[in-house]
Amino acid sequence: MPKLNMVKALNLALFQAMERDADVLVLGEDVGVDGGVFRVTDDLQRKFGSQRVIDSPLAEAAIIGTAVGMALYGLKPVCEIQFSGFAFQCFHQIENHCARYRARSQGRFHIPMVIRMPYGGSVRALEHHSESEEQFYAHIPGLKMVIPSGPRNARALLAAAIRDPDPVIFFEAKALYHAAKEEVPEESETVPLGRAQVAREGSALTLIAYGAMVRVALEAADVLRDEDGVDAEVIDLLTISPLDRDALVTSVKKTGRAVVVHEAPRSFGAGAEIAASIMDGAFLSLEAPVRRVAAHDVPFVGFAREKANIPDVPRVVAAARATLAF
Amino acid sequence: MPRITLEPRFQVEYLSILDSDGNLDTALEPKLAGEDLRALYRAMVLGRRLDERMVRLQRQGRIGTFAPIKGQEASQMGSAFTLRRIDWMVPSFRETAAMIWRGWPIEKLLLFFAGHLEGGQPALDQHDLPITIPVATQLPHAVGLAYAAQYRGDDVVVMAYFGDGATSEGDFHEALNFAGVWHVPVVFVCQNNQWAISVPLKKQTHSRTIAQKALAYGLPGIQVDGNDVLAVYAAAREAVDRARAGDGPTLIECVTYRLGVHTTADDPTKYRTAEEVAMWEQKDPLTRFRAYLEKRNLFEANVEQRIDAEIAEAVRRFESAPPADPLTMFDHVYAELPADLKAQREEMAAREPAAPASAGEPPMTPGPTPMRGQRLTRR
Numbered sequence: 001m002p003k004l005n006m007v008k009a010l011n012l013a014l015f016q017a018m019e020r021d022a023d024v025l026v027l028g029e030d031v032g033v034d035g036g037v038f039r040v041t042d043d044l045q046r047k048f049g050s051q052r053v054i055d056s057p058l059a060e061a062a063i064i065g066t067a068v069g070m071a072l073y074g075l076k077p078v079c080e081i082q083f084s085g086f087a088f089q090c091f092h093q094i095e096n097h098c099a100r101y102r103a104r105s106q107g108r109f110h111i112p113m114v115i116r117m118p119y120g121g122s123v124r125a126l127e128h129h130s131e132s133e134e135q136f137y138a139h140i141p142g143l144k145m146v147i148p149s150g151p152r153n154a155r156a157l158l159a160a161a162i163r164d165p166d167p168v169i170f171f172e173a174k175a176l177y178h179a180a181k182e183e184v185p186e187e188s189e190t191v192p193l194g195r196a197q198v199a200r201e202g203s204a205l206t207l208i209a210y211g212a213m214v215r216v217a218l219e220a221a222d223v224l225r226d227e228d229g230v231d232a233e234v235i236d237l238l239t240i241s242p243l244d245r246d247a248l249v250t251s252v253k254k255t256g257r258a259v260v261v262h263e264a265p266r267s268f269g270a271g272a273e274i275a276a277s278i279m280d281g282a283f284l285s286l287e288a289p290v291r292r293v294a295a296h297d298v299p300f301v302g303f304a305r306e307k308a309n310i311p312d313v314p315r316v317v318a319a320a321r322a323t324l325a326f
Numbered sequence: 327m328p329r330i331t332l333e334p335r336f337q338v339e340y341l342s343i344l345d346s347d348g349n350l351d352t353a354l355e356p357k358l359a360g361e362d363l364r365a366l367y368r369a370m371v372l373g374r375r376l377d378e379r380m381v382r383l384q385r386q387g388r389i390g391t392f393a394p395i396k397g398q399e400a401s402q403m404g405s406a407f408t409l410r411r412i413d414w415m416v417p418s419f420r421e422t423a424a425m426i427w428r429g430w431p432i433e434k435l436l437l438f439f440a441g442h443l444e445g446g447q448p449a450l451d452q453h454d455l456p457i458t459i460p461v462a463t464q465l466p467h468a469v470g471l472a473y474a475a476q477y478r479g480d481d482v483v484v485m486a487y488f489g490d491g492a493t494s495e496g497d498f499h500e501a502l503n504f505a506g507v508w509h510v511p512v513v514f515v516c517q518n519n520q521w522a523i524s525v526p527l528k529k530q531t532h533s534r535t536i537a538q539k540a541l542a543y544g545l546p547g548i549q550v551d552g553n554d555v556l557a558v559y560a561a562a563r564e565a566v567d568r569a570r571a572g573d574g575p576t577l578i579e580c581v582t583y584r585l586g587v588h589t590t591a592d593d594p595t596k597y598r599t600a601e602e603v604a605m606w607e608q609k610d611p612l613t614r615f616r617a618y619l620e621k622r623n624l625f626e627a628n629v630e631q632r633i634d635a636e637i638a639e640a641v642r643r644f645e646s647a648p649p650a651d652p653l654t655m656f657d658h659v660y661a662e663l664p665a666d667l668k669a670q671r672e673e674m675a676a677r678e679p680a681a682p683a684s685a686g687e688p689p690m691t692p693g694p695t696p697m698r699g700q701r702l703t704r705r
Contacts, residue, residue: 025477051477052477056504057500057503057504057507059496059500059503059504061466061496061497061500062466062469062497062500062501062503062504064466065463065465065466065467065469065470065497065500065501066466066467066469066470066473066501066504067470068466068467068470069466069467069468069469069470069471069472069473069474070470070471070473070474070477071470072455072467072470072471072474073470073471073474073475073478074474075474075477077470092460092463093463093466093497096460096463097458097463097467102658102659102660102661103443103658103659104443104446104456105446105447105448105455105456105658106443106444106446106447106657106658107447107657107658108447108448108449108450108456109448109455110661141659142659142660144660164661165661166660166661194664194665242660242664242665242666242667243666245665245666246665
């Protein structure tokens with residue numbers, strides 16, 4: 001089994017999806033000749049031609065809007081928005097049309113498309129290159145919101161997202177693109193959307209995270225084990241919406257305590273919905289309030305202050321200790 | 327270094343064939359069969375009479391807010407008439423005449439405006455998008471449809487409708503730009519009805535015409551008398567033929583006028599004069615076309631009465647539609663209902679009284695769009 005980083009794993013998923021289905025197209029800024037600014041679409045144009053791997057003009061709304069038209073016709077476009085911070089220029093196409101066409105047409109049409117976007121901190125770049133906006137998409141009925149946490153599940157989730165008959169927003173953590181290599185099977189592999197995974201089993205509390213924060217939660221769990229002798233469970237959501245509430249409830253019924261970790265600002269973020277789901281399903285098992293470790297409720301802070309804003313291992317450990325001591 | 331002229335060729339034409347005084351340019355007169363001309367007139371009258379009936383239905387509270395088309399029948403029918411059934415029509419929200427022509431049952435549109443999403447469901451064999459309300463956002467969809475048709479090698483043209491206000495939106499410009507770069511078979515039909523709710527065209531754009539906006543994107547643009555169905559037809563025919571031949575997109579600006587309200591929630595006396603409306607009433611597209619048909623002995627007596635009967639029958643069918651079953655709101659959110667939505671549906675089922683047995687059709691299963699003459703391209 002080859003060891004791949006997340007960029008190569010995603011590239012493999014795209015390559016295999018395009019090989020198996022002539023209806024799959026790739027569309028976006030610099031995705032063709034350049035292979036994408038993070039090289040996720042590297043070499044696809046050479047293999048599949050410029051009609052299938054389209055270097056579009058620089059216009060997010062028309063990338064998504066024309067892809068909606070392609071999907072209405074029966075194609076399966078995979079769009080790349082260069083950075084999630086630029087997606088507000090196509091947000092209306094996503095909310096007004098991707099998410100609603102199935103309902104608007106009462107099932108006559110559906111939108112089998114994927115919108116890939118790099119999100120999150122760590123690239124030391126300007127504003128709009130490091131934010132986390134998953135909550136906006138997770139709030140929209142009709143969309144699915146997926147965030148992988150490593151090369152193998154990134155590949156399997158992207159393969160599943162492309163086969164999914166509904167529109168999927170697919171966030172890729174920039175911090176993970178080159179972070180680690182994993183064994184990724186050569187033969188095509190999918191995992192079902194909408195299911196969380198237990199990334200580490202434990203019994204004392206549940207750390208809930210997704211994307212780049214899974215690694216932070218796992219490291220925090222190591223610290224808790226080594227320094228506190230505490231056995232933390234880590235849940236990797238993988239899909240933000242539809243949320244796997246059963247997985248959360250099952251874990252918290254066992255541990256009685258939960259801490260949610262995400263890079264997006266805290267208020268009205270995914271953590272709030274996760275906490276509410278735990279309240280709904282595991283209230284009588286709770287030994288402490290559900291805590292959230294998140295970015296602060298401030299706009300972009302600049303990468304010189306990014307570390308102070310995005311959750312890190314000490315903050316997660318501190319929140320876990322406070323929850324355990326409650 | 328001197329300044330040199332790079333593009334001396336730009337020109338914007340205005341096309342008029344049958345003017346409001348009944349003068350006909352016989353050299354430009356399209357060669358349409360008598361039966362086609364009659365069908366065009368019937369469709370325009372149907373659009374007008376249905377519009378008037380819908381205003382009354384709205385005032386009586388039997389349907390909700392809608393956007394009347396009165397005055398724009400020629401712009402819609404002259405263009406939509408050039409499409410074949412396998413071509414695609416992409417409407418905005420003021421294309422009732424064209425939508426009926428394309429095959430939307432009248433009662434379905436009434437159902438739509440009465441707040442039932444069922445009314446927005448095109449038939450499986452119908453190549454029409456449903457009404458799109460956010461202004462200009464349907465235009466990139468038209469370009470995408472055309473790209474997909476070209477990609478699959480299908481012999482298909484896409485026609486997209488919008489108003490003068492839409493030309494200020496980014497999506498309009500992005501759609502024209504993509505259409506030009508991709509060279510796809512799409513025809514953009516702007517119904518320039520002079521008013522975007524209360525804002526007149528001169529406050530919408532500083533361009534002399536809307537047609538000229540096409541030139542910046544490398545496409546031909548033409549302005550036509552939008553109240554002259556023959557001129558609209560001729561321009562659309564040319565554009566559709568060009569698209570079909572692989573010669574790319576066109577922008578057609580139909581200069582017309584919204585004789586009625588923007589929507590039934592609007593009072594136009596607040597922003598425009600009675601004189602202006604009266605002036606445009608003199609240019610009514612139906613009056614001049616009827617005179618033309620009479621002169622050619624093609625006018626059918628009693629056409630209005632037959633259309634009114636058709637509308638009355640459709641209104642009866644609309645009013646006998648079953649009441650809305652609230653539980654169906656969960657049917658078309660995703661292909662498969664996620665667990666949480668299932669739970670929400672069950673909660674609703676527990677609190678709502680049982681819905682009356684629906685006499686409607688079974689729910690439609692979405693599938694690949696059937697396409698005559700389709701061939702799959704393997705690349």
